[in-house]
Amino acid sequence: MSILVYTEVSKGKIKKASLEAVNYAAHIASKTGTSATAIIINAGETSLDDLGKAGASKVLHINNSAINTSDSQVLTRILNHVADTEGAQMVIFSNDLTAKAVAPRLAARMKAGFVPGAVDYPNIDGGSFSVNKNVFSGKAVATYQVNSAKKVISLLPNSFQVTTDGAAVAAASFDVPADLLVSRIKVKEVKRESNELSLPEAELVVSAGRGMKGPENWGMIEDLAKQLGAATACSRPVSDIGWRPHHEHVGQTGIAIRPNLYIAVGISGAIQHLAGVNGSKTIVVINKDPEAPFFKAADYGIVGDAFEVVPKLIEAVKKFKASQN
Amino acid sequence: MKILVCISKAPDTTAKIAFKDNNTAFDENNVQYIVNPYDEWYALVRALELKETLGGTVTTISVGGADMEAIIRKAFAIGADDGVRIDGEPTDTYFVAAQIAAYAKQGAFDIILAGKETINYNGSSLGGMLAELLDMPYISMATKLDVAGSTATVECDIDGGTEVIECDFPLVLSAAKGMAEVRIPNMRGIMAARTKVLNVIPVIAADKLTEVKSYTLSQGRTTCKMIDAENAASLIEMLHNEAKVI
Ligand SMILES: Cc1cc2nc3c(=O)[nH]c(=O)nc-3n(C[C@H](O)[C@H](O)[C@H](O)COP(=O)(O)OP(=O)(O)OC[C@H]3O[C@@H](n4cnc5c(N)ncnc54)[C@H](O)[C@@H]3O)c2cc1C
Numbered sequence: 266m267s268i269l270v271y272t273e274v275s276k277g278k279i280k281k282a283s284l285e286a287v288n289y290a291a292h293i294a295s296k297t298g299t300s301a302t303a304i305i306i307n308a309g310e311t312s313l314d315d316l317g318k319a320g321a322s323k324v325l326h327i328n329n330s331a332i333n334t335s336d337s338q339v340l341t342r343i344l345n346h347v348a349d350t351e352g353a354q355m356v357i358f359s360n361d362l363t364a365k366a367v368a369p370r371l372a373a374r375m376k377a378g379f380v381p382g383a384v385d386y387p388n389i390d391g392g393s394f395s396v397n398k399n400v401f402s403g404k405a406v407a408t409y410q411v412n413s414a415k416k417v418i419s420l421l422p423n424s425f426q427v428t429t430d431g432a433a434v435a436a437a438s439f440d441v442p443a444d445l446l447v448s449r450i451k452v453k454e455v456k457r458e459s460n461e462l463s464l465p466e467a468e469l470v471v472s473a474g475r476g477m478k479g480p481e482n483w484g485m486i487e488d489l490a491k492q493l494g495a496a497t498a499c500s501r502p503v504s505d506i507g508w509r510p511h512h513e514h515v516g517q518t519g520i521a522i523r524p525n526l527y528i529a530v531g532i533s534g535a536i537q538h539l540a541g542v543n544g545s546k547t548i549v550v551i552n553k554d555p556e557a558p559f560f561k562a563a564d565y566g567i568v569g570d571a572f573e574v575v576p577k578l579i580e581a582v583k584k585f586k587a588s589q590n
Numbered sequence: 591m592k593i594l595v596c597i598s599k600a601p602d603t604t605a606k607i608a609f610k611d612n613n614t615a616f617d618e619n620n621v622q623y624i625v626n627p628y629d630e631w632y633a634l635v636r637a638l639e640l641k642e643t644l645g646g647t648v649t650t651i652s653v654g655g656a657d658m659e660a661i662i663r664k665a666f667a668i669g670a671d672d673g674v675r676i677d678g679e680p681t682d683t684y685f686v687a688a689q690i691a692a693y694a695k696q697g698a699f700d701i702i703l704a705g706k707e708t709i710n711y712n713g714s715s716l717g718g719m720l721a722e723l724l725d726m727p728y729i730s731m732a733t734k735l736d737v738a739g740s741t742a743t744v745e746c747d748i749d750g751g752t753e754v755i756e757c758d759f760p761l762v763l764s765a766a767k768g769m770a771e772v773r774i775p776n777m778r779g780i781m782a783a784r785t786k787v788l789n790v791i792p793v794i795a796a797d798k799l800t801e802v803k804s805y806t807l808s809q810g811r812t813t814c815k816m817i818d819a820e821n822a823a824s825l826i827e828m829l830h831n832e833a834k835v836i
Contacts, residue, residue, distance in 0.1 A: 275750065335753055337718065337728050362749045365706075366730040369718030373687060378799035381713045395803060402709050404607045406806045413799045449727045450757045453743070457751035465749075469836065493836065504767075511733065511768050512747060517603055517709055518627055518767065526835040537603050540709075543808065547833040549825065550814070560814050565828065569819030581823035585830065 267302045268294050269353040270321065271344060273363060274311045275463075282359035282422040282466050284319040284429060289386070289420050290357040291320025291431075296389055301357075304347055304439070306332055306340075317434035319427070324436040332441075333448040337366035342445040345374050360419035361465060368419045377415035384421050384544075402517040402540030422465050423523050464513065467496035470524045472515060472542070474500035476531020476552065476571055480508040485575045486530060492582040498522065500532045516541035531571045534559025551575070591646030591737065591759075593637040594694055595670065596704040596716060598652060598680070599661040600626040603709065609805045616710075616805070625661050628705025630668070631772045632765035636735055637703055638669040639770060644737060647671045649697075653680045653689045659788065666783035667775035673786070678793035681801065683711075687719035688796035694724055700759040701742060706731055706766040714764070721762035729755055733768035 270290040272283035290301040303321035305313060307328060316324045325347065333339050344367070348356055356371060358364035360382045372379035380396050384406065387396035395410040396418060464470065471490040477483060483497075490497045497513060504514035515522055517537040523544035530551045532538060539562050542548070550563040553570050560566045567574055601607070602622040610617040625634075637648045650665045650673040652658050662673045676689045694702060702724075704717040714730070721728030733752070734745035740759045745752055747766060775783075817825050829836045 273749075335748070335755065337730070338721070338726075341722060362731060362747055365714045366718060366728060369683070369713075369715035370722040370728060372715070372799075373684065373719040373722035376797065376799070378682075379684070379715060379719075380800065381715050398712075399808075400711055400805070401601070401607045402603075402712060404808055405609070406808060407711075407802045408804045408806075409800050410803045411800050413797070449761075450729070450755050452753055453756055454754040455748075455751060456753070463750050512752075514767065521712070526829065526833070540603075547829065547835045548811070549829070560816075562811055563814045564811060564833065565825060566814045566816050567819055567822055567825065568816065569822070574819055574822045577822040578825065581826040584823075585826045585836075 266352050266354060267300050267323070268355045268357060269344070269348050269351060270301055270303050270357040271364070271367070272303050272305045272316060274305065274308045277311055279305075279311065279313070279315045280359070280466070281427055282361055284315055284427045285422065285425055286357050286359040286420050287316055287319035287321050288425060288428055292386055293355070293357070293389070302351055302353065304344070306334055306343070313436045314433035315429050318429035318431045320431050321434065324434055325439040326436040327439050327441055329441065329446075331443070331446050333446070333450065333452070335452045336448045336450050337370050339446055339448050340367045341370040341374055343441050344371050346441060346445055347439065348375065354414060355416045355418065358417070358419040360421050364419045368417050372417040375415045375417065376413060377417045378411035378413040379417045380409045380411060381419050382421045383418050384424050387418070399521070399544065403521060403543050404540065421523065423468065458512070462496035464496045464498055464515075465520060465522055467522070468524050469493050469495035469526045470498050470522060470545075471495045471528045471530070472498035472500070472532060473503070473530040474532030475502050477503070482572070483509070485579065489528070489575055489579050489582065492579055492586065495526070500538050529559055530575060532559060533557050534562055591640065591644055591701070592697065592699045593641065593646060593648045594697065594699040594702045595629065595634050595637050595648060595650050595665070596652070596690060596702070596720075597629045597634065597650045597661060597665050598626045598708050599623040599654065599658060600709045607807065609807070613804050613806065623661060625664050626705050626708045628707060628765055630665070632767065632769040633703040633705050634665055634668060634670065635770035635773045636765060637701070638773070640735070640737055649673065651676070651690055651693060653678060653686045653793070655679065662788055663783045664775070666786045667779040668773050669779060671786065673788045675788060675790050676793055677790050681798055683713050683715045684719060684799045685796045687716055687723055689793055691720055691723035692794050693791070694720070700740065702726075702760070702762045704762070704764050706764045717762050717764035724762065727757050727761045728763070729757065729761065730764045731766045732763045733766050735763065735769055
């Protein structure tokens with residue numbers, strides 16, 4: 266018996282969020298006297314050592330160019346097949362966009378109780394299993410009890426610090442029967458954002474709102490982000506009017522993120538915006554209005570004009586980075 | 591073309607969240623319900639636009655008690671042709687998916703749409719479960735949907751970018767921002783909504799795979815440390831030494 270954990274490669278490396286999921290699976294495995302098996306599809310030449318180092322006792326590599334990895338139906342059949350073969354009762358994902366398509370499908374196929382976006386380790390007590398997840402767009406946490414023997418859990422990215430201090434294990438190649446690969450969807454085009462940090466995985470995020478007045482003023486936001494090594498985000502009206510791309514929109518109706526640091530510039534802090542960011546560890550708010558509601562949800566606040574404050578921060582970060590070298 | 595749109599209710603986005611019965615249940619007192627924004631703004635409106643240009647019908651489906659009907663009537667006012675309410679407590683998403691799948695199997699729908707998530711349980715799971723129970727392709731986080739003949743062309747968000755996908759009917763989709771613009775019901779729609787047919791059907795048996803045992807309100811932040819704008823640079827030191835995030 267084992268715990269299966271689904272992992273992916275991005276930009277020539279195992280995704281950080283995947284390693285976090287392996288850590289998580291290994292932790293649960295150690296509590297339940299089982300072991301974690303990582304599965305990865307079409308990893309190419311990427312080194313898979315980190316999967317073992319993150320705690321996987323076994324690494325299965327499915328290398329088959331006939332797999333349409335954009336098709337949740339195909340991935341579901343494959344993972345269900347691997348879970349059966351390995352006798353896995355539990356499958357762990359990182360709650361990224363692949364998981365959002367595949368994990369609920371797999372849960373329905375396995376008749377497994379599904380908890381999407383778990384935020385901490387499960388509480389396993391005799392036969393009972395429960396785990397917390399955010400609900401009401403971050404305004405509350407709910408404890409979900411999973412009643413079924415089979416379970417599918419997806420972990421909210423950035424819930425834990427990733428560790429890779431274990432030992433690497435050799436990957437074993439795993440073959441899947443061809444009849445699992447029948448796909449009804451055709452991918453016509455893939456557009457990748459070049460060189461951008463993925464927002465859900467980013468540890469540092471610089472975000473800006475309508476207070477920036479116009480898209481032409483985003484240079485300093487991007488510069489601050491670049492100096493910090495942060496991803497950029499924005500409030501909803503900013504993406505609605507097309508100043509920034511939709512995928513940067515955070516909040517209740519955008520994406521929910523929980524970086525270590527969230528810097529909000531010229532964002533008022535409406536309840537729907539906070540819903541997507543209040544899980545961040547540290548929040549900094551820069552706003553010229555001392556009454557802006559965001560200050561009530563912040564750890565550090567600067568009342569001032571963004572056009573004056575942000576350039577100062579850029580300089581300060583440059584100095585700080587230089588002093589670190 | 592027959593389109594089925596899954597509609598659920600959600601507390602108004604400004605609702606104060608509270609729990610009762612020793613934090614085991616959501617306190618609905620003083621809570622205004624709205625149509626879950628993703629279901630209404632994107633899934634339903636896009637379904638209506640397709641019907642208006644290509645012909646066909648748009649049916650809504652919801653699992654819930656009689657209090658769900660105001661939500662369904664709102665969908666009617668926006669333009670849905672008819673609706674189904676499956677009369678039972680939506681205990682967990684698998685239960686809801688099992689109900690809708692049982693209905694959809696009889697209906698020969700070409701496209702089944704759900705919102706990308708509800709804003710109360712934030713699960714993003716109904717569409718995927720439904721697709722699996724119906725053995726159909728599923729495209730999640732769809733931001734564009736076009737139809738030619740019996741083929742859908744869908745643009746959807748993937749990690750680090752977007753993808754354009756083609757898929758023949760039938761299929762299941764979850765709708766995200768970008769798919770359509772919010773539509774405000776007009777007087778004619780509101781009048782027509784009263785006479786549209788809302789079928790109420792009983793639930794079927796389905797396993798309760800998960801259940802919420804308790805809720806806790808998220809902790810707000812206690813104090814915000816204010817830094818003088820002149821001294822903005824000192825923020826960086828604090829983020830390093832105190833908050834230890836850089
Ligand atoms: C159902 C629903 C869902 C929603 N979902 C979301 C969501 O997911 N995400 C989201 O963000 N919003 C969402 N909203 C919208 C939300 O209510 C707010 O309208 C929005 O967040 C405001 O964006 P903003 O802070 O950029 O703009 P504003 O509210 O206009 O605030 C701009 C801020 O910038 C400050 N400012 C102006 N000039 C400067 C300057 N020179 N220097 C410094 N500060 C300056 C102002 O003091 C002000 O506080 C939703 C609303 C509804 C009804």
